[in-house]
Structure formats: C-alpha cells, structure tokens
Amino acid sequence: MTAANGTGTPDAVIIGAGPNGLVAANVLADAGWDVVVCEEQPDPGGGVRSGNGPAEGFVYDHCSAFYPMTAASRAIRSLGLEDYGLRWSHAPEVLAHPLPDGRAAVLSRDVDRTAANVEALGHGDGAAWRRIHQMWSEVGPILLDALFVPFPPVRHGLRLATTLGARRLLRFARFGVLPVRGLAREEFTGPGSLLLAGCALHADLMPENAGSSVYGWLLAMLAHDHGWPVPEGGSGQLTTALIQRLESRGGRVLRGQPVREVVVRRGRAVAVRTAAGDEIPARRAVLAAMAATQLYGGLVGWEHLPARLRDDLCRFEWDFATFKVDWALRKPVPWQAPGVGDAGTVHVAASLDEMTDYAAQLATGRIPSDPFTLVGQMTTADPSRSPEGTESLWAYTHVPREIRGDAGGDLTGSWSDREREAFADRIETQIERYAPGWRELIMARRITAPGELEASNANLVGGAINGGTTAIHQQLVFRPTPGLGRPETPVAGLYLASSSAHPGGAVHGACGANAARAALNGDRFHTQRAAARGIRYVIGD
Known part of the structure; x- marks a missing residue:
C-alpha cells in the first residue's frame, strides 16, 4: 500500500468508520499523518447512517437521529463540517412528554417557555426548572469540557472546584449521583420532571439508578443551549461530511474491508490483517473504533494482554438491547395534547411509576408490557425527510439482552417474524394511547430487531447502542474496565477509540478524538525515546 508519507506504509490504520473512527482519522490527518480507515460494511458511518424508506420518498435514519451531544462537542465543532455540506435543522420544539390527562410537558429551546410549561403542570415547578438551569449556566460548560477529555480531567476539575467552592461542590457531587426519582421528589410537585426522567432513559439509566439525574439534566440543558438538531437530508450527511473532510486531507476509507486481527510484534501493534488475509501495516499507530470485548481477546490475542484484563472483561456490562420501528405516515401523528406535534422527540410513558415498572421488567429479563417508547418525528425536525x-x-x-419471559404476552425473544410484528404492534399501542387513530395513517413500516442492528454494525453488540452500560460502575476510570478510563491499551501503539472507552456513548466523537491525541502523544514519546537511545549508543561507542 502506497502512503502519502512516501514510506509505503500508512502512519495509522483505524478500524471502523463510525463517527469515532472518522473523527480520529480527521484529527490525525490534521496533524499530517497518512490515515487509512478500514470499514467492514459497504456503507460507512456505523450508527450514523440513513437511507430510503420505508416508503418511496421517505428517508429514515438507521440508528442515531438527534444530535445534541454532537452540537456540544468541541471535537466535532472544531472540524468545521459545515464547509463540507453539513446543514442542521431543528423542530419547533425539542421534546414533549404527553400525559394521560391530555396535557403535555414540553421542553423548548427557550428557558422561559419551558419554565412556564412545567409551572402549569405543578405549582413552583417553573422556579425549580430555573434553578437547575442556573446551575447548568454556572457549571455546564466546565462539566462538558471535563466530560470530553481523557480521565482524569485535572484542569477542568480544578475549575469546577473553584467555581463552586467546597460547600457547593459537595452538594453538586450529591446531585451527580442522585437518582432522577429523588430529584423529582425533592424539586418538583408535578409531572414536569418527566422531561428529565425520559432524558435519563435515552441511556440505560432507570429512575432509581445513581447518576440518572445528572444525565437527564445534561440532555435537557443541552436542549436550551443547542437544541437537538438533525442533519438535513438524513443522519448520513454527518458521515458524508466527515469523509469528505478526511479525503480532502489525503485520508482514505476502505469500504467492505473487515479487519480480523491486529498484528502485534515485540509488544507493539504494527499492522492489521483483513478477512481477505491482506496485511495493512501501520507505521505509527492502530486505532480501534470497536467494542472493547471484540478487540481484547478478539482482534488482539490474550497472549499479548495481561491476565487481569481478561478477568475484568468478563465483568463488562452491556446496555440493554434495542428494538426499533420506522413508519411512513400519510399525515403527522394526531397527538391529543397541544405542543406534542411540534416536538422533534416524544417520550411515551404514563408516569414515573410506569417507567420504573418498565425498568424492573428489563432488569428481571422480561420483555416490557408497556414499553417506554422514544419517538422521533423526523419530518417535523427536517421537512426534507x-x-x-x-x-x-x-x-x-x-x-x-437475555430474555426470561414476557410481561405482556407470550414472546420469547426469538424475534421471529411473528414476534417482531407482535412487539411492533405493542409499541404502536403505546403511541395510540396519546394519539388515537394514528395507526390508520401508516403507509409502511420497517422493523429492526436487536440481532439486525448488530448484523448491520458489529459494534452494536446484541443491539446495544451505547457501547456498554452508562451506569456509574462502568464510567470514568471504570470504563471499559477498572483502572483504564483512557484510550491507551496494554499494547504499545494500539488505542481504543470506540464508545467502550471514556466518555462512552452518544455521537460526540470524543472517544475518537481522545484516542487520536493519545496516539500523537505516544508517537512523540516513542520518537524521543528512540532518539535518546541512539544518542546513548553513539556516546557509548
């Protein structure tokens, strides 16, 4: 393989052309490295892809759809993707949560409108919303800076401590581990708190999970700062812009090139080997934008890794599996509650208790009877869809992930055609509770069960979309295993660049950017050490 550096060897090979892999590739290309990205699928993008369907003239997103974390990410914003055709679009309202009594909690980009809405749902709740927004105004930007860099974020941690002071820092730490049910009880009198609880459920954090408050708060506050935008024309436009930027700097994406081995010699990653048996060398680094469980003991044999890592990975916990349905509708959904039709995202659950019941059914291995349903109204967000x-x-x-029963019927989790259709009907019934007659508008639907998600993207192991649980026991220094929390791996020149690494899931590119910067730093250290050894040899000679 001919490389731009003239050596015949690329500086870096990146495994996986999802958002993390492509962000990493762009960071390295900006540093002057020759970069090759190997993608298993014929279409790059991982979970950030779009296509035609489920009816003619309709565009659907394969996996991710709304991008608040992308809008907030310095790693992606710094790439200037708007210069490569990316355009963002917003729904009139960010998020709505319809209620059984015909009202709805509505999250707007405008703080005053949101506070007025939640105040109408519960006396004093408007002031509560303003309090948590004021806290965000003080510490939110610092928290995001800390979140998106490798752990530990010493400089940003000091900024946070200075901003809050000792007493307020302790109270913020308590807030950071507070379950969202506790936040609802302490701060709200009405159902406006469901906006925060629903945001927590975007991950696999349930109402009683430690840390669910801060996750729900983060997503809700990002709505005020950035909205929850979508790429015009489909999520694949974000991938297209990343690739065009990379190619303008000499980088290459090899489609349909599954990697089956990271070649390790003398303790260092020096190449990758594809399914076809071809070896692609890497002069400086290999970056793996793939699940940790597939890299360690998979592409890298256990003989190259410490025994403790193998034991730790046996404890690696995935997030729950995902079941997705796409519809083509003749008309917009006829929601009963005002404001819901203007929202890009809709959360469907009758109450916090219903969310907890759903969580308990998941935790005990039962398919939910009344599944919490996250709905995306994509044409409302982007009329070109x-x-x-x-x-x-x-x-x-x-x-x-492991199904032991069905809380709402006789499904087994085989996800046969009958079971797929039956569970899709159950999701439709959930929406019908708040939009009677909407099913009559369906022109076509497409069902994607957990196994189909994994088949389309090997990183979505078992249908998990966050690269591992977001629960606190597998975040920060515990991600993907205790003591790591950084993109470096036990193999020199090999870096973990996927959402299995800190800071985890969502489309922010930080995992890839962190890995790329670690590779740059590692290469400088390796070069300096080699030069020093050379000097010592000459002197000794």
Missing part, C-alpha cells in the same frame, strides 16, 4: 404533508416517524425501546 418525506413528501409534504406526510411524516417520517420512528420509535425505539429497550428489551432485555
């Missing part, structure tokens, strides 16, 4: 007057709609919910 379907013909005028129609709606491109999707929804997903979680199901257990």
Whole structure:
C-alpha cells in the first residue's frame, strides 16, 4: 500500500468508520499523518447512517437521529463540517412528554417557555426548572469540557472546584449521583420532571439508578443551549461530511474491508490483517473504533494482554438491547395534547411509576408490557425527510439482552417474524394511547430487531447502542474496565477509540478524538525515546 508519507506504509490504520473512527482519522490527518480507515460494511458511518424508506420518498435514519451531544462537542465543532455540506435543522420544539390527562410537558429551546410549561403542570415547578438551569449556566460548560477529555480531567476539575467552592461542590457531587426519582421528589410537585426522567432513559439509566439525574439534566440543558438538531437530508450527511473532510486531507476509507486481527510484534501493534488475509501495516499507530470485548481477546490475542484484563472483561456490562420501528405516515401523528406535534422527540410513558415498572421488567429479563417508547418525528425536525404533508416517524425501546419471559404476552425473544410484528404492534399501542387513530395513517413500516442492528454494525453488540452500560460502575476510570478510563491499551501503539472507552456513548466523537491525541502523544514519546537511545549508543561507542 502506497502512503502519502512516501514510506509505503500508512502512519495509522483505524478500524471502523463510525463517527469515532472518522473523527480520529480527521484529527490525525490534521496533524499530517497518512490515515487509512478500514470499514467492514459497504456503507460507512456505523450508527450514523440513513437511507430510503420505508416508503418511496421517505428517508429514515438507521440508528442515531438527534444530535445534541454532537452540537456540544468541541471535537466535532472544531472540524468545521459545515464547509463540507453539513446543514442542521431543528423542530419547533425539542421534546414533549404527553400525559394521560391530555396535557403535555414540553421542553423548548427557550428557558422561559419551558419554565412556564412545567409551572402549569405543578405549582413552583417553573422556579425549580430555573434553578437547575442556573446551575447548568454556572457549571455546564466546565462539566462538558471535563466530560470530553481523557480521565482524569485535572484542569477542568480544578475549575469546577473553584467555581463552586467546597460547600457547593459537595452538594453538586450529591446531585451527580442522585437518582432522577429523588430529584423529582425533592424539586418538583408535578409531572414536569418527566422531561428529565425520559432524558435519563435515552441511556440505560432507570429512575432509581445513581447518576440518572445528572444525565437527564445534561440532555435537557443541552436542549436550551443547542437544541437537538438533525442533519438535513438524513443522519448520513454527518458521515458524508466527515469523509469528505478526511479525503480532502489525503485520508482514505476502505469500504467492505473487515479487519480480523491486529498484528502485534515485540509488544507493539504494527499492522492489521483483513478477512481477505491482506496485511495493512501501520507505521505509527492502530486505532480501534470497536467494542472493547471484540478487540481484547478478539482482534488482539490474550497472549499479548495481561491476565487481569481478561478477568475484568468478563465483568463488562452491556446496555440493554434495542428494538426499533420506522413508519411512513400519510399525515403527522394526531397527538391529543397541544405542543406534542411540534416536538422533534416524544417520550411515551404514563408516569414515573410506569417507567420504573418498565425498568424492573428489563432488569428481571422480561420483555416490557408497556414499553417506554422514544419517538422521533423526523419530518417535523427536517421537512426534507418525506413528501409534504406526510411524516417520517420512528420509535425505539429497550428489551432485555437475555430474555426470561414476557410481561405482556407470550414472546420469547426469538424475534421471529411473528414476534417482531407482535412487539411492533405493542409499541404502536403505546403511541395510540396519546394519539388515537394514528395507526390508520401508516403507509409502511420497517422493523429492526436487536440481532439486525448488530448484523448491520458489529459494534452494536446484541443491539446495544451505547457501547456498554452508562451506569456509574462502568464510567470514568471504570470504563471499559477498572483502572483504564483512557484510550491507551496494554499494547504499545494500539488505542481504543470506540464508545467502550471514556466518555462512552452518544455521537460526540470524543472517544475518537481522545484516542487520536493519545496516539500523537505516544508517537512523540516513542520518537524521543528512540532518539535518546541512539544518542546513548553513539556516546557509548
């Protein structure tokens, strides 16, 4: 393989052309490295892809759809992807949570409108919303800076401590581990707190999980700062812009090139070997934008890794599996509650208790009877997604990875055609509770069960979309195993660049950017050490 550096060897090989892999590739290309990205699928992007369907003239997103973390990410914003055709679009409202009594909690980009809405749902709740927004205004930017860099974020941690002072820092630490049910009880009198609880459920954090408050708060506050934008024309436009930027700097994406081995010699990653048996050398580094469980003991044999890592990975915990449905609708969803039709995202659950019941069913291995349903109204967010007057709609919910029963019927988790259709009907019934008659508008639907998600993207192991649980026991220095928390691996020149690494899931590119910077630093250290050894040899000679 001929490289731009003239050596015949690329400086770096990156495994996986999802958002983390492509961000890493761009960072390295900006540093002057010759970069090759190997992608198993014929279409790059991982979970950030879009396509035609489920009816003619409709566009659907394969996995991710709304991008608040992308909008907040310095790693992606710094790439200037708008210069490569990326355009963002917003729904009139960010998020809505319809209620059984015909009202709805509505999260707007405008703080005053949101506070007025939650105040109408519970006396004093508008002031509560302003309090948590004021806290965000003080520490949110610092927290994001700390979140997106390798652990520990010493400089940003000091800024946070200085800003809050000792007493307020302790109170913020308590807030950081508070379950969202506790936040609802302490701060709210009405159902406006469901906006925060639903945001927590975007991950696999349930109402009683430690840390669910801060995760829900983060997503909700990002709505005020950035909205929850979508790429015009489909999520794949974000991938297209990343690739065009990379190629403008000489980088290459090899499609349909699955990597089956990271070649390790003398303790250092020096190449990758593809399924076809071809060896692609890497002069400086290999970056793996793939699940930790597939890299360690998979592409890298255990003989190259410490025994403790193998034991730790046996304890690696995945997030729940995901079941997704896309619809083509003749008209927008006829929601009963005002404001819901203007929201890009809709959370469907009757109450916090129903969310807890859903969480308990997942935790005990049962398919949920009344699944919490996250709905995306994509034409509302981006009119280019379907013909005028129609709606491109999707929804997903979680199901257990290991199914022991069905809380709502006789499903076994085989996800046969019958089971797929039956569970899709169950999701539709959830929406019907708040939008009677909407099913009559369906022109076509596409069902994606957990196994199909993994088949389309090997990183979505068992249908997990966050690269491992976001629960606190597998975050920060515990991600992907205790003591790491950084992109460096036990193999020199090999870096973990996927959402299995800190800071985890969502499309922010930080995992890839951190790995790229670690590779740059590691290469400088390796070069300096080699030069020093050379000097010592000459002197000794």
